Amino acid sequence: MKVLVLGAGQLARMMALAGIPLNLNIKAYDVASKQVVDPLNLAVTYGDLASGINEADVITAEFEHISHDVLALCQASGKLKPSSTAIKTGGDRRLEKILLESHNVANAKHHIVATRQDFDQALTKLSLPIIFKSALEGYDGKGQWRMKDASQADGVWQEMAEFLAQAKPENPQAIVAEQMVQFDREVSMVGVRKADGSTLAYPLTENHHSNGVLSVSLALASDNALQAQAADIFDKVAGGLDYVGVLAIEFFQVGEQLLVNEIAPRVHNSGHWTQQGADVCQFENHLRSVCDLPLGSTALIRPSAMINVLGTDTVPTDILSLPSVSMHWYGKSKRPGRKMGHINVSGASNEQLYQRLIELARLLPAEDFPDVLPYISAKQQ
Ligand code: ATP
Ligand code: MG
Numbered sequence: 001m002k003v004l005v006l007g008a009g010q011l012a013r014m015m016a017l018a019g020i021p022l023n024l025n026i027k028a029y030d031v032a033s034k035q036v037v038d039p040l041n042l043a044v045t046y047g048d049l050a051s052g053i054n055e056a057d058v059i060t061a062e063f064e065h066i067s068h069d070v071l072a073l074c075q076a077s078g079k080l081k082p083s084s085t086a087i088k089t090g091g092d093r094r095l096e097k098i099l100l101e102s103h104n105v106a107n108a109k110h111h112i113v114a115t116r117q118d119f120d121q122a123l124t125k126l127s128l129p130i131i132f133k134s135a136l137e138g139y140d141g142k143g144q145w146r147m148k149d150a151s152q153a154d155g156v157w158q159e160m161a162e163f164l165a166q167a168k169p170e171n172p173q174a175i176v177a178e179q180m181v182q183f184d185r186e187v188s189m190v191g192v193r194k195a196d197g198s199t200l201a202y203p204l205t206e207n208h209h210s211n212g213v214l215s216v217s218l219a220l221a222s223d224n225a226l227q228a229q230a231a232d233i234f235d236k237v238a239g240g241l242d243y244v245g246v247l248a249i250e251f252f253q254v255g256e257q258l259l260v261n262e263i264a265p266r267v268h269n270s271g272h273w274t275q276q277g278a279d280v281c282q283f284e285n286h287l288r289s290v291c292d293l294p295l296g297s298t299a300l301i302r303p304s305a306m307i308n309v310l311g312t313d314t315v316p317t318d319i320l321s322l323p324s325v326s327m328h329w330y331g332k333s334k335r336p337g338r339k340m341g342h343i344n345v346s347g348a349s350n351e352q353l354y355q356r357l358i359e360l361a362r363l364l365p366a367e368d369f370p371d372v373l374p375y376i377s378a379k380q381q
Helices: 010-022 049-055 068-076 084-090 093-102 116-125 150-165 225-240 282-290 317-321 350-363 372-380
Strands: 002-006 025-030 035-038 041-045 058-061 110-113 130-134 144-147 175-179 185-193 199-201 205-210 213-219 245-254 257-264 304-310 325-329 339-346
Touching: 002 010, 002 049, 002 068, 010 025, 010 282, 025 049, 035 049, 049 068, 058 282, 068 084, 084 093, 084 257, 093 110, 093 175, 093 225, 093 257, 110 116, 116 150, 130 150, 144 150, 150 175, 185 225, 185 282, 199 225, 213 372, 225 245, 225 257, 245 282, 304 350, 317 325, 317 350, 339 350, 350 372
Parallel strands: 002 025, 002 058
Antiparallel strands: 025 035, 035 041, 110 175, 130 144, 130 175, 185 199, 185 205, 185 245, 205 213, 213 304, 245 257, 304 339, 325 339
16 A cells, blocks of 8 residues: 655654555655655655655645645545544644533633733633643744743733734634643653544553653553543544544643643654554554554553654664663754654563663763653652
């Protein structure tokens, strides 16, 4: 089968790698060059979008910020999975909130802001601190403002008004003002749904962010009741979108309650550990779902963790001498803060995983991984 992925980044690359043993032929549409490329060798081109759509048996996406005209063409071909509606919902925080509210899924208190009047209403409705997030095009903490003190109001509004004024009229932008949640931790669920409505979910993953960007994900063995709560929300959200493929949901955990932060209609950074920690990884299960093949097990086969490599193209090769450590580079050129690769590590038990994580973190240079060792050391206590 031939699969065209919209987007030619690391997620398309890892789908391509996972698809090879299944004899799936994966091409990627690079939204910047508007060319269909080999996701493993971006230099090779196979023509434009129209020929890519024509050639493909199935079309899917590796990210949600895809122009609506591209989505419309793919949807019209009848090959796009998940649907353009599902992708657009994941790319617009306003639509996400409507979806969550319509299924009574708990999320942070919020207010949509397009004008100064809306902004003032948000300040009345929500209590400080407040986080403001652009409705469209936000990722890795970009397009966000935080307000801790009422004296910041005019300055924050000024910046947001300038940002809103830049939006194209055909793509009306807005800001979602959200109550800052005093969470105990952040977790996510990566799950997969087939066209027949069946679903499977990977174990909840604990996520540690640094400056708004994912730094470490931990998938531990646990019989957590939270898993059932998250799986129930996953079924509501994925069912509500009539979703096909892998979908990720990010949560804030407050006590024993999960509040949805956001959804991602695609394979997700917090699911990269599944490459070594599950029988069938998120990339393969996504392909199995969109190609209508039977799904593989999402059970944890061994406690695992992932560390993001951000803004550097070297890590000490000694890390490969540690047991159950594997390196995944994305073949990208270096830019500050850019996601360049990730490191997976596994253990036979949670204790062994922590031991290996500590050893691994000690080998990683503090200037490139400033918060990894402090986070893991604090967790282990
Ligand atoms: P990413 O692409 O990494 O998922 P993003 O740009 O889509 O990021 P969010 O996930 O909404 O943005 O926010 C990034 C991080 O900021 C969250 O993981 C969390 O740490 C913090 N954050 C966002 N919203 C809130 C909130 N309402 N309360 C507390 N913290 C928040
Ligand atoms: Mg997020």
